[in-house]
Amino acid sequence: MRGVFHAVEAREVAFGIVPIENSYEGSINETYDLLATTTSKVCGEVTVRVRHCLIARQGTKLSQIRIVYSHPQALAQCATFLRAHRLEGVPSYDTAGSVKLVKEMQSSKVAAIASRRAARLYAMQIISEGIEATGTNYTRFLILGRKIASRSGDDKTSVIFGVEHSPGSLYRALHALANRKINLTKIESRPVKDTPWQYNFFVDFQGHVQDRVCQQALKDLQHRSTFVKMLGSYPRESSS
Amino acid sequence: MRGVFHAVEAREVAFGIVPIENSYEGSINETYDLLATTTSKVCGEVTVRVRHCLIARQGTKLSQIRIVYSHPQALAQCATFLRAHRLEGVPSYDTAGSVKLVKEMQSSKVAAIASRRAARLYAMQIISEGIEATGTNYTRFLILGRKIASRSGDDKTSVIFGVEHSPGSLYRALHALANRKINLTKIESRPVKDTPWQYNFFVDFQGHVQDRVCQQALKDLQHRSTFVKMLGSYPRESSS
Numbered sequence: 001m002r003g004v005f006h007a008v009e010a011r012e013v014a015f016g017i018v019p020i021e022n023s024y025e026g027s028i029n030e031t032y033d034l035l036a037t038t039t040s041k042v043c044g045e046v047t048v049r050v051r052h053c054l055i056a057r058q059g060t061k062l063s064q065i066r067i068v069y070s071h072p073q074a075l076a077q078c079a080t081f082l083r084a085h086r087l088e089g090v091p092s093y094d095t096a097g098s099v100k101l102v103k104e105m106q107s108s109k110v111a112a113i114a115s116r117r118a119a120r121l122y123a124m125q126i127i128s129e130g131i132e133a134t135g136t137n138y139t140r141f142l143i144l145g146r147k148i149a150s151r152s153g154d155d156k157t158s159v160i161f162g163v164e165h166s167p168g169s170l171y172r173a174l175h176a177l178a179n180r181k182i183n184l185t186k187i188e189s190r191p192v193k194d195t196p197w198q199y200n201f202f203v204d205f206q207g208h209v210q211d212r213v214c215q216q217a218l219k220d221l222q223h224r225s226t227f228v229k230m231l232g233s234y235p236r237e238s239s240s
Numbered sequence: 241m242r243g244v245f246h247a248v249e250a251r252e253v254a255f256g257i258v259p260i261e262n263s264y265e266g267s268i269n270e271t272y273d274l275l276a277t278t279t280s281k282v283c284g285e286v287t288v289r290v291r292h293c294l295i296a297r298q299g300t301k302l303s304q305i306r307i308v309y310s311h312p313q314a315l316a317q318c319a320t321f322l323r324a325h326r327l328e329g330v331p332s333y334d335t336a337g338s339v340k341l342v343k344e345m346q347s348s349k350v351a352a353i354a355s356r357r358a359a360r361l362y363a364m365q366i367i368s369e370g371i372e373a374t375g376t377n378y379t380r381f382l383i384l385g386r387k388i389a390s391r392s393g394d395d396k397t398s399v400i401f402g403v404e405h406s407p408g409s410l411y412r413a414l415h416a417l418a419n420r421k422i423n424l425t426k427i428e429s430r431p432v433k434d435t436p437w438q439y440n441f442f443v444d445f446q447g448h449v450q451d452r453v454c455q456q457a458l459k460d461l462q463h464r465s466t467f468v469k470m471l472g473s474y475p476r477e478s479s480s
Contacts, residue, residue, distance in 0.1 A: 021431075022431075023431055023436035023437060024431060024433055025269065025431070026269055026429075026430055026431050029265065029266055029316075030316070072312055072331060076269075076270070090332075090333070091312065091331040091332065091333070092330075092331070093330070093331070133433065134433060134434050136434070136435075136436050137436075138436050166423075167418070167421050167422065167423040167424070168417075168418040168421065168424075170414070170424060170427065171411070171414045171415065171417070171418035171424075172418075174410070174411045174414070175411065177408075177411070178407070178408040178411035178412075181407050181408065182407065183406075183407040184407070184408075184410060184411075185437075186429075186437075186439075187410065187427075187429055187439075188429060189266075189426075189427055189428060189429075190266055191261075191262075191263055191264060191265070191266045193264055193373070193374060194374050194376070195376075196263035196376050196378050197263060197425075197426075199426075
């Protein structure tokens, strides 16, 4: 993930794409932490429907499988399926890599959770498809670049801010948005790395930084917080 | 983790203990999700200083090690150390278990990240101690039981609530606390599992549910949210 941010900052690529949250498992902490500490800007978002497959060697039956390898988020999304079939999940670095691992292990006791495409890539068998816990499993990705996207008329803005450790400080900061009827679409807290039990807040809200009302809100937020870091404004996806 | 919640609910044990957040890596999502869906009550909190060790077979040198096994949160807490020494982190289920795994692998190319105690338990060598990214790395644990703790005079209360998907709804809900100068010590959002991009909020605030001001605040919060689930009141740890 860090590599994607670095490639954008070092001008090796024009744009990068990183996962930010899954509709079932929640936020991707690593991405939030990298947004806080790098200079990349958010210039778009894309939401992708996730369909997980249980993948094993050709000829394997579900009843033979004992151990299932995959990325921790994929294992978490399929936890209900794993429990129902008494399968033990073992975390690995990524979903497609776990298919390769299972292929190399040459055992009918092991399987992987990954996409249909990964099964095809390694010529492996799909034992079961759509094994995620909910039929509506989506992952939202952010497009990273070096500039804020221009105004489309239906935009979203992402910022990070910190507040004093005192009663009502978060509430007072959110007043800057609520007071202007700006729709907060997401709020996430992440620990401040070197100060235990202090948090920064990441918020997404409707509007573009070039909109007058957003400019006023951000100015107000600056007065009500210890710092504000602008992450970007970008066209809002209709599905999100 | 699920097993701890179940043992408390099934009355197999009087109390359970589960990690809720790390001062560096943030919240433990699995614990938050189990708090939402089970009937266990929070009846205490304990904060423990975390000191991670790099552990390998006797006689291994740091320069020989290529791969390091540990729990994903421990790998994340030691990411700076791993990068500096060009070590590849591989996630495993728990920290102590990764020491056992490395012992069994009988290779000087592998190591584990775990506690000093785990190294002693498996008679393994500590290559480096205190390899976490910050000198102030703490993990906060919750004590689970079936009843709310009685009032100590310096207490904390934890609740979950949901809000309508409309501008200012979270702000209006937090008003129930801010209006009474109740100190919010933590706010965490988690996705509603079957409704993409809907969130529930977990809040910790100072005070006991038997305090008059907290009772009023909770009643008010109920009016301002779609539901409130009381998780517990418990003595506040002085260190947190």
